[in-house]
Amino acid sequence: MERYLYDFWAKGMSTSSVESYARDLLRWFRFLWDSGRQWDRATRDDVRDFVVAMREATKQPATARPRFPEVNEVSGKPNLASTYAPRTINHNLSVISAFYEYHRRALTGPLRNPVPERGVNGSRFGAHHNPEDEYVHGRRADYRQKVPVQAARSIPDLAFENLFSALGSDRDRALVAFYVSSAARPSELVGLTNGMVDVGNQCISVVRKGSGSIQRVPASSEAFMWFRLYQDRLPNELSGSGLSAWWTRRRPYRPMNYEAVRAVIRRLNVGLGSNWTLHDFRHTAAMRMAQDPRVSITDIQAVLGHVHLSTTEAYLKPRDSEVIGRVNEHLAARLVVASAEALGPTGPSRYSAEDIDDLFGGAPWQS
Template sequence: MGVQSHESFDEDRLGGRVQAILEAPYWLVSDPADRPVPSVQQYLQDFWARGMSSSSVESYARDLLRWFRFLWGSGKDWNRVTRDDVREFVTMLRASTKKPLRRRRPVPAVNEVSGKPYLSDQYSPRTINHNMSVLFAFYDFHRRALTGPLRNPVPERAGHYGRFGAHRNPEEEYRQGPRADYRQKVPVQAPRSIPDKAFEELFTKLGTDRDRALVAFYVSSAARPSELVGLTNGMVDVGQQCISVVRKGTGAIQRIPASNEAFKWFRLYQESLPGELLRQGATAWWTLRKPYRPLNYEAARGILRRVNSVLGANWTLHDFRHTAAIRMARDPNVSLTDIQAVLGHVHISTTEAYLRLREDEVIERVNQHFVLRAAAKRYPATAPAHPSPYSAADMTELFGGNEWQ
């Protein structure tokens, strides 16, 4: 088809880069000659003007750079591509490996402590699907602006321009429509959380009050990692035991509760800081080494990486959010809508994922089942009898006599 093989697709070798700039849309995609790519910048400008965050603009810019690197390597013009070129791009992503990590991928592929798989060096189905969604939006923008192909080369799912299932009979079973061509199957998994015992081991390995306060807030407030790192001192309300976070998707400020333990560790951490860092508008999290600098997301990840290296685990900051949500879901006094509000989910169907049984709990109960069966075979006389589903008092009243056995 005239495109490079996956073995020769080296993104760095093909050039181009994404760089931050000081004006909207705050991210710039450059070609191998370090010149801006006009078609991309036009789209990113429109994307940002529609109220999207800077982090979303960066994500879209990196996906578009990957596509243009593919075009540069195959000698194709962006406005003359066809459906076949999109298919070749997806084929290449499925067969290619990402930029090598600093460490060789561990063997086995699943961590023995956490039970979580390690990050793969292949492009995941979610990454490919996100890239397809970005490309569809990119070409749809240029189609409407009459600056690109009159037909979008990226396949779409039937009913894209109308709400899918809008005319479905509500009395009939809902059926999810077919995926668009070249969209990948994404495995559906229950959210992974940290078991209580494993969390206690993790927490004891934290070396400072700052780290303990940060993790305690993560695992009780269910805030997203970037949301919690963005806290200022004025956003921490000790009296109401709430923190105010800027929601990642909407940018709205929302108050969410956190545990008493988190506020205790936070107070101990603040006592170690100089007074000028405790002013109302100052960031709540600082580096430990002087000169003090605001703690960013990568530094927060570094805290967990150091603990993981000691435990031999591969927990992530987002696992704390899952853990907090599942703990709340196990409490009968907390409703599903309460959890939805704390997590900041738009649709309650997203929150329902936390009602699924946790893997470690299922394994524990099934293993106990095996133990009871083995005991019943070995000692049938002492094996616990299955209790009657009927009340003994009701059976006595029905059949008479003494207490019914």
């Protein structure tokens, strides 16, 4: 594992990607240890059993999933955690496949990759591809899961107002205001330093997670207002341009990390009875920009830092609540029209006033 991860990091990957791959490999090795198999003797059947174990772990409802994996009574090692989504399973298979492919090329592992590959007519996907032709996508590889296409989960305006009013400090208000206006990723905003905050131009500079490049992103004036109030209460020694912009509230002061910011939202969820995440703020900012006709989709793509425009197009899909509300209005309008048609025409009478007086008399009706 160390040799593979060292080679993976040398290719220019970030430390967070190395950690993600290491966790997936550790999950695979724990499975092999529990089953008594050697890593270089793993077969396609072992991969199948691994996927089955992860699929069975996802059958529990979200509210019943344990926060930490249980420990196996025999081996003393943690069992598979009950938090695996189809996308997580597919990512884990990709990591395992790359791990065995590295050792296959280096002749330090099995000569056959136990993870099935996707192919067309039995061949490796993309083999002997003509660059002038489009890729022909065949069926997905064996044991790869179907990933449901879901709309981005954003926070409705009323729910966000309740969440923001429940925040207990100017620091937390500034964090959330930056998240929901700049659409920065959680890790990108946590890594903000004082020198990366440009109050005059209402912009912040974030280090993009994928490319590592520094990009200026606009943010709301409200976010800078809360940030200024938070900075006024900080000691002077913590306000240097190269220091972290976010610090713990109690002494000894420490820079906040990703888990510390998650803890803030976790406490809010307990009090509000909600289950919002840090990434939901990014979705909310993107959805708000997509609903503004003055902001183009290419502008949203640039702010979000997406490489492909197709990724940004997911935010053009309206919320389910908005669709339901508009359809209900349509159905109500249809009911009014149908009722009016059933009552018939309500215009002036076809009979003359003199004929009505002769028939019913000119005196008004008495109730």
